[in-house]
Amino acid sequence: MSLHCENLLDVDIPQACDLFAKVFGHSTLPAHWAWKYQQGPRLAGLNLIIRSPEGQLLGHAGASVFAGQSQGRSLPMAQLSDVMVDPAARGILDSQGVYAQLMRGMQQTLQTQFPGVFAYGFVGIRPFRLGARMGLYKSQHACRAGLMPIGQPRGWRDWLCTAQAMDWQEAFERKVFERLWCQASPRLDRPQLVRSSNYMRWRYAQHPQHNYQLWVIRSMARTNGWLVTRCMPSGQQTVIDQLSLQAGAGAQAGTLTAISAVGRALQCRQPESPLKLNSWSIETPESQQLEPVIGVEFRVGEWHTLPHNPVFVPGDTDVF
Amino acid sequence: MRDRETELHYYPKAMLSLQGISHVLCIAPHPDDEVLGCGGALALFARQGVQVQSVIVTSGDKALGAASAEHAAEREQESRRAAQILGSEPPQFLLFEDRALRYSSALVDALGQAMQSHLVPNLPALLLLPSLSEPHPDHQAVALAGLTAAQNWLGPLRVLYYEVGAPLHPNTYLDISTVAGTKWQAVAQFGSQLTLESYETHAKAFASLRSFGLGSGCVAAEAFFEVDLKKVKLSGPLAALPQWPWVRSRLELANASQDLPLVSVLVRSMDRSSLAETLASVAQQTYSNIEVVVVNATARVHSPLSYVPAHLQLRLIDPHNPLGLDRPVAANLALEEAQGSLALFLDDDDLIAPEHLQRLVQALHEQPRATGAYSGVQVVREDGEVLREYDSPWSRQRLACINFLPIHAVLFRMDAVRERHIRFDTSLPVLEDWDFWRQLCSDRELVHCPGVTAVYRQGLGQSGLSDPANENHWKAWHLQLLQRYQSQVPLKDTVELLAWHAVELDNLGDQLSQLRWTQKALQQQLAQSHQARELLQQELENFSHQIRQVLDDKEAQLHRFAQESQQALDDKEAQLQRFAQKNQQALDEKEAQIQRADLQRQKLQEMLAAMQAWRRWRWIEAIRRILGRK
Secondary structure, three states: OOOOEEEOOHHHHHHHHHHHHHHHOOOOOHHHHHHHHHOOOOOEEEEEEEEOOOOOEEEEEEEEEEEEEEOOEEEEEEEEEEEEEOHHHOOOOOOOOHHHHHHHHHHHHHHHHOOOOEEEEEEOHHHHHHHHHOOOEEEEEEEOOEEEEOOOOOOHHHHHEEEEEEOHHHHHHOOHHHHHHHHHHHHOOOOEEOOOHHHHHHHHHOOOOOOOEEEEEEEOOEEEEEEEEEEOOOOOEEEEEEEEOOOHHHHHHHHHHHHHHHHHHHHHHOOOOOOEEEEOOOOOHHHHHOOOEEEEEEOOOOOOOOOOOOOOOHHHOOOO | OOOOOOHHHHOOOEEOOOOOOOEEEEEEOOOOHHHHHHHHHHHHHHHOOOEEEEEEEEOOOOOOOOOOHHHHHHHHHHHHHHHHHHOOOOOEEEEEOOOOOOOOHHHHHHHHHHHHHHOOOOOOEEEEEEOOOOOOHHHHHHHHHHHHHHHHOOOOEEEEEEOOOOOOOOOEEEEOHHHHHHHHHHHOOOHHHHOOOOHHHHHHHHHHHHOOOOOOOOOOEEEEEEEOHHHHHHHOHHHHOOOHHHHHHHOOOOOOHHHOOOEEEEEEEOOOOHHHHHHHHHHOOOOOOEEEEEEEOOOOOOOOOOOOOOOOEEEEEOOOOOOOOOHHHHHHHHHHHOOOOEEEEOOOOOEEOOOHHHHHHHHHHHOOOOOEEEEEEEEEOOOOOEEEEEOOOOOHHHHHHOOOOOHHHEEEEHHHHHHOOOOOOOOOOOOHHHHHHHHHOOOOOEEEEEEEEEEEEOOOOOOOOOOOOOOOOHHHHHHHHHHHHHHHOOHHHHHHHHHHHHHHHHHHHHHHHHHHHHHHHHHHHHHHHHHHHHHHHHHHHHHHHHHHHHHHHHHHHHHHHHHHHHHHHHHHHHHHHHHHHHHHHHHHHHHHHHHHHHHHHHHHHHHHHHHHHOHHHHHHHHHHHHOOOO
16 A cells, blocks of 8 residues: 655544544544644644545644744744554554654655754653654653642742732733743743744633633742643643743742742632642652653754753643 | 061961860861861860860751751761760750851850850850861851850850861961871761761871971871950951951951841831742841841731741731831831841832842941941832832932932941931821931931842832822822921021032933933944944845855756756667667677578588488498598
8 A cells, every 4th residue: 555645634624633533532623723733823834644545534743833942043843743643554663654654754844844943742651662763752851740739838938939810911912921031032041932922822822722821920029930820620720831031050940939939829819728739840759650741852854962952841732 | 578487476386285174165067077177176175074065056967969857867976976986075956057057146146055055154165166267158157156156255265266178277286196096986977978078088188287397296186276356356357367357358258246247127017928028038138147127017916927937037026006006116116126236127018139238238347437328229010010210329418308218228327226316207107217317317428339139119018108199198298398307407508408409400411411412322323233234134135145146056057967967868878778779689680690500500410411321422431441532
């Protein structure tokens, strides 16, 4: 059977959504698909598919390319997502299999359209091992969620930081994201997507399904970061995204201080029940026992040689 | 100036006498310092029957990085075993935070209490302290606090600095050859530390070095610097200590308690949630000797201040007034409670930057005649937006007309307040601080430390000061106070004041003109820069156009070359094909020829065979043989 990659057409989206349900066990809607691959300040949304001779969708690989930066230089960043192979078409692991063809097609497309792109994705342990064996993936960041009890700060220094809930519209009007990105980006030593107003609007304010809470972080009365949380369906408050003006050695401490400040503010809303805040930035003995989601680099051309690996946040995926 | 000095004067070698001492107290920042620095001395004194006691300030629980209670317990146990070997009393542990020791009244008090517990006021005692020249910050803090505690001690006391991490400039030696083995045995107890660093080797090197010049019988010695306490008290550390005070002064480090006066931070609390942040901003000060006095100005019991870090010495003054306290009343109560020689008011919603107190204390240290020092203050809205900055140079005339000193901008001397009994005017609901500054500066000056190191949060307060609709809006009270002041000063002074403002206005006008001119010049520069940038942009575009052109040409050339090559290749291939065809044809012909020749040969052979088979031929052959013709 001769297979070849082609671009997904709009008419194929319902079929892609069906494949999504078949592969991941839960459904997605064409509207969500459109948000994910067609809207926002993206540089490109790529969707490669493979069909059977009868026209049935056998596999899909998507990539959303956004403006990113690393060490003060712009770097297009492509997030690989929804790599799906119909269960009936699995099992062929050689270079002619659906998975291999899709990956090769995506590599070629990205390399042609965005030379030097940093491509990444989030995979479980097994797909990671498979991809790593095939020379497609390299681990960048093991993402594990830890829980931080909130309400009381971890130490007196946490009091130096406060969090104030802010409406998205107000934040856009005040240019909170632009101002902070301008200050923070020259200090950021790890690759990350440009957190501009347009990106934040698309990713959080205009998300078709989820509601996100924006927090502005202040220290010495000055705004020095923001943080986004979401109350997950389980009721668990989760840190989805954040930006801090602190970089380098103090970055992790700054992150935890900001999380602590948000925790106190959240606890004020529900003083009766003790809360815990979930974040990929929190390491606990329990979190170390969890199977991580692996943030990987997807090889396009040569592997990137980065002085510092990216540190991903849940907001970097579309799952959260 | 002379070129040389004799050993005895330059490096005096007084030997420490073991006689005439009834108690020895060794203050060690961490478990093991008491043994590494002066274990020999402790053993020798113990053998003399002197009561020897060590006080360990921290338990060294951060030696492995993060604080660890297990590691602290292990180190304490090591110290106890070492004390037993040296013959001293079991050590006392003060449990201060490791690697975070600061000179503070809390530390001075703790060391003073340790002296009270272990020394007898009338009996001669020896106090051993880590040297001020030590590299470890905890050692320096203990050296300073220990020296202050020693200065406060009224009994007969000798103070010796010992060395652990770096050689000091000694003036006193002790031959420990007879107890060296005991000292190394005690050092060996600190197994948890010996795996981190070769402390034993270093201590032995010190002991060997210090035996130099003490005679051939001496194989190990300890060296000390004996501090002349009287001299320190009378003339200060510069006169009493060797070269360290100069080095430390150059690094803006304190040499004695005089350099680190107690600062009282006075907080009038309305028990708001912002208080925690305010106190955290005090806790992060780089200046260490601070007491915080929080006066509960509310009518209710104040919330517990459980979030206050252990290193911050804080007193909550709760007057239990059912009506609460007005701002000036609360301020006066705070003034009465303050124990420091310097004080700073900090409202419970305001913030000070980490270096705020250090800068102001340093400014007052350099200007002993000034009654206070102040820095710039940024006024921010609740949402973090900066509204303005107060950072004007000092001027009594300016203060006479307007308050340009937010209350937490000023660190002031308490002696002036105490001597002249300066208090806040309790009739003023707002601007009471302006009136206070006017009193404080009536005969002395303030020092200005330019630069913003404090934040005033407008909108969080409840005084109504900045609300035009409120009866306490500053303008109304400003007018009232000006009228009051005007009635108190002679007309001549008022005229001078007006003249000063007129001149100041002129100066400001000149400055404005200058700034406008500079702005214009900068705008021109900017325009030129824009022009230059556009030119560069144009050049860049031209260049990239040229590059693109060259690239296109090259690409076309390459394309042509590829086409030509392909053509040549095709031609060659066709040629080769023709040649191959021709050769094949020739080969076929040759093969056909061979086949034909083979056929002919076959026929001839057949003919020959037929001829040989012919009878007449056989006869003719026989006749030929007979005739000898064959």
